[in-house]
Amino acid sequence: MSDSEHDAGNETGIPRRVRRTFGDHGSFEPVDIDDSDGDGGDDDTNVWTSETTAFDGEVAVFSAGDGRLRFAVTVRVPSLSAVTADEVADVVETGWFETFERRVADVGGVTRGDHEFDPDVDRGVDDVVVRFELSDINERRGVDDAGALIDFVEGTYVQGVIPGYEYTEPVAGLISSARRQGGDEADGADGGAF
Secondary structure, X not given: OOHHHHHHOOOOOOOHHHHHXXXXXXXXXXXXXXXXXXXXXXXXXXXXXXXXXXXXXXXXXXXXXOOEEEEEEEEEEEOHHHHEOOOOOHHHHHHHXXXXXXXXXXXXXXXXXXXXXXXXXXXXXXXXXXXXXXXXXXXXXXXXXXXXXXXXXXXXXXXXXXOOOOEOOOHHHHHHHHHHXXXXXXXXXXXXXX
């Protein structure tokens, strides 16, 4: 197979080099959502899930024309009340969500590429879904930026954890990890206040 055939991709318009880039990145696993050539391989995949976040992070890639790729990044995080053992008042939940939404919108400087973002933040009963889109001609930079956005959402979530509640997984583990990284283990081990 020639290099041009190898990079040509498939009918989804995604060059094979994009799949190699996701594989090389080490943070993503392919989601086999299509097998248009019937070979059972991952060459039809255009969706990858993040393996480095405690939350559900997903990146879908599409051809944007002129050699550019469009990366649709989706991160699903739990609502505050979904990860607390305690009852959370509606006013606290609403205030937490509004603060999280503002922080997520302040995404400048996180990515290597020169992008402007207007994230879509949707609040459900038990979760919040954050969506970003970016396009890039450089697949490595695009994949790196998609991963950085997923990490940014996780970090923003952890920064917004409200002290005084007893948290359940995955948030209790994130809090514990943040404490260890900050050298702050002595501040309590109940998984509560951050």
